[in-house]
Amino acid sequence: MPSLEHPVILDVRGLGMNFGGLRALDNVDIDVREKEIVALIGPNGAGKTTFFNCITGLYEPTDGEVIISPPGRKSEKINGLKPNIVTAKGLSRTFQNIRLFQNMTVLENVMIGRHCRTSSGIVGAILKGPATRSEEKAIVRDSYAILEKIGLDESVNEFAKNLPYGEQRRLEIARALATEPFLLLLDEPAAGMNPQETLELDDLIRRIRDEESISILLIEHDMKLVMSLSDRIFVVDYGRKIAQGAPGEIKNNPAVIKAYLGEDVDA
Amino acid sequence: MIKFSEIKKSLWVSLWFMFLTFPVMVIRVNTIENVIEWRWENMIFIGVGSFLFSFVWRYLLKQKEYGLKRAEEGGDIRPSLAQRILRDRKIFAPALTVVGIFALLFPYVFSLYQTNIMISALIFVMLGLGLNIVVGLAGLLDLGYVAFYAVGAYAYALLNYHFGLSFWILLPVGGALGMLFGILLGFPVLRLRGDYLAIVTLGFGEIIRLILENWNEFSFGPSGISNIPRPSFFGMSLSVHDSTIFIYYIMIALCIFTIFVVNRLQDSRIGRAWIALREDEVACQAMGIDKAKTKLTAFALGATWAGMGGVMFAAKTTFVNPASFTIWESIIILCIVVLGGMGSVVGVIIGALILILLPEYLRAFSEYRMLMFGILLVVMMVFRPGGIVSDVRRIYKFEGSGGAGKDA
Numbered sequence A: 001m002p003s004l005e006h007p008v009i010l011d012v013r014g015l016g017m018n019f020g021g022l023r024a025l026d027n028v029d030i031d032v033r034e035k036e037i038v039a040l041i042g043p044n045g046a047g048k049t050t051f052f053n054c055i056t057g058l059y060e061p062t063d064g065e066v067i068i069s070p071p072g073r074k075s076e077k078i079n080g081l082k083p084n085i086v087t088a089k090g091l092s093r094t095f096q097n098i099r100l101f102q103n104m105t106v107l108e109n110v111m112i113g114r115h116c117r118t119s120s121g122i123v124g125a126i127l128k129g130p131a132t133r134s135e136e137k138a139i140v141r142d143s144y145a146i147l148e149k150i151g152l153d154e155s156v157n158e159f160a161k162n163l164p165y166g167e168q169r170r171l172e173i174a175r176a177l178a179t180e181p182f183l184l185l186l187d188e189p190a191a192g193m194n195p196q197e198t199l200e201l202d203d204l205i206r207r208i209r210d211e212e213s214i215s216i217l218l219i220e221h222d223m224k225l226v227m228s229l230s231d232r233i234f235v236v237d238y239g240r241k242i243a244q245g246a247p248g249e250i251k252n253n254p255a256v257i258k259a260y261l262g263e264d265v266d267a
Numbered sequence B: 001m002i003k004f005s006e007i008k009k010s011l012w013v014s015l016w017f018m019f020l021t022f023p024v025m026v027i028r029v030n031t032i033e034n035v036i037e038w039r040w041e042n043m044i045f046i047g048v049g050s051f052l053f054s055f056v057w058r059y060l061l062k063q064k065e066y067g068l069k070r071a072e073e074g075g076d077i078r079p080s081l082a083q084r085i086l087r088d089r090k091i092f093a094p095a096l097t098v099v100g101i102f103a104l105l106f107p108y109v110f111s112l113y114q115t116n117i118m119i120s121a122l123i124f125v126m127l128g129l130g131l132n133i134v135v136g137l138a139g140l141l142d143l144g145y146v147a148f149y150a151v152g153a154y155a156y157a158l159l160n161y162h163f164g165l166s167f168w169i170l171l172p173v174g175g176a177l178g179m180l181f182g183i184l185l186g187f188p189v190l191r192l193r194g195d196y197l198a199i200v201t202l203g204f205g206e207i208i209r210l211i212l213e214n215w216n217e218f219s220f221g222p223s224g225i226s227n228i229p230r231p232s233f234f235g236m237s238l239s240v241h242d243s244t245i246f247i248y249y250i251m252i253a254l255c256i257f258t259i260f261v262v263n264r265l266q267d268s269r270i271g272r273a274w275i276a277l278r279e280d281e282v283a284c285q286a287m288g289i290d291k292a293k294t295k296l297t298a299f300a301l302g303a304t305w306a307g308m309g310g311v312m313f314a315a316k317t318t319f320v321n322p323a324s325f326t327i328w329e330s331i332i333i334l335c336i337v338v339l340g341g342m343g344s345v346v347g348v349i350i351g352a353l354i355l356i357l358l359p360e361y362l363r364a365f366s367e368y369r370m371l372m373f374g375i376l377l378v379v380m381m382v383f384r385p386g387g388i389v390s391d392v393r394r395i396y397k398f399e400g401s402g403g404a405g406k407d408a
């Protein structure tokens, strides 16, 4: 487990987001350290997905700051940047409601992830010179390697829409990994998975952290998975952060239990 | 065994059709003798025809459902005939040779009239392939595509008229101007998608046509520009007969060039970005693709082919006027892409040949042209929503991996 000496790589301060009159996020502070697995939990409609959308550039936050300090690079403020720029800077995500490129093959989905790390343009594509060829080869090779790691190498040429649900979720992770992130944001990766698949996911997320040195911030409703995986947990309710701490502390936090009243927290 | 309920269903269909078509097909007012003719025999034709047709229709529907069920059960999804031909080198190579030889000999085997029709069809092949980049690959519904076609045609006509520039200089210039206009249209519509984009592009197409129609000093208005020279052959000007054949070969070369470029683009980094944009705009951006840049390149490249197609059109007809660039042309090109198969090169070529050649050879039925167009599209959408040849994605092979190497 990473200790508190590890440097902070994502620092979100006072994040706020208004949708017209609705304050979906209010003064949220969250930080993620290097090699850490952090969970963001909260009841439905608490503002978790909105938080992801704000830091990945899909929404521009109304107030607050999002600061990244990628390992070995300078810190910078990224709020207000376009999503593709944020991804290029090393933040990559999956979606709660799966957003794969349905009519592309599994391999091509991952190849799209390589887009921001490669550079050949239109002229290159038409002439197909040696530089383009070798880049294209590298894209295929790297994408295939990622699929092997995720365990989807059996279905590279399958259309994404033909994969079973659990595998679609894993493919989203593979696609996000292809962008070479230093921080991976997973929005309910276990939703719709059976217990066996959830176990495999637990293992996969650990492997991504340990072998690739990628930090992980995940939103999840499956408390068993959250408690088993996370180093630290943040809890939001009605757009406000109501608690943070190690899994053991969160489990017994009265505010959290109250927020989840009626929901099963001791699982 | 044909069940009784099936017969009953078909009976109802045929009764319904007889009732619907009664006013048009049976009653005719003879204005010369001022009497009404009752053509009951037509009603019999329609009754019997629709009775039988409804059987065929339901049979095909059942076949389709059966196919879908098999696909869902994870059973082998049979690739369509066209896809199998495309994938199997043993069939594909000879087929390509035959088509190639046919295309090369065409002007010597068939009459000048046929060659002219074929040139039109080839121009539309090129337009279809260009629009396929915008609609089929990038998923941007562009209903004003004909505007770029007009830009190319007028570029040749006007620049030749004022400055005497030759066809060979103006062919790339027409393409470049098309591209420029593509970017000009692209900027304001970057934020739009779907229906909104369709409406704005439709407006753009109409604006270009209205400008050409009304700005007399610039474009000579509705009367257009005539006496546009045909392409010269190494400085020599050719007779009408020879130059038609020459244009035919230029068109063949341009089509091959277009196919080559589109093929290369399709399986490139940019091509994949286009398809990703079509599939899911949000995910596409979140995966690091610059949405604005990708949309603009799609518009620009698509418009380039239209610009060159326009130059060819002006060179072929030696006359341009705004009437050749109506919304109707845009819709035909769009139909070519949809009917042929969005994103599929072979599909678009077949679509263009069908939609342009059939009406020419079925002149006898030209009154029913729109009707047949409509029926064709409805039938296609019901039975083959993906088009004649639906999009085939590239298969990658890897050594040492179990399922990966299989050929679908």
Ligand SMILES: Nc1ncnc2c1ncn2[C@@H]1O[C@H](COP(=O)(O)OP(=O)(O)OP(=O)(O)O)[C@@H](O)[C@H]1O
Pocket: A019, A022, A024, A042, A043, A044, A045, A046, A047, A048, A049, A050, A051, A096
């Ligand atoms: N684009 C938007 N426009 C207006 N309101 C929005 C928008 N996106 C989210 N909201 C609102 O913000 C609140 C938080 O939504 P959010 O999707 O972030 O919840 P969540 O915590 O992810 O919930 P769940 O666990 O169900 O996924 C909700 O009340 C939602 O209706």
Ligand SMILES: [Mg+2]
Pocket: A048, A049, A050, A096
């Ligand atoms: Mg959510």
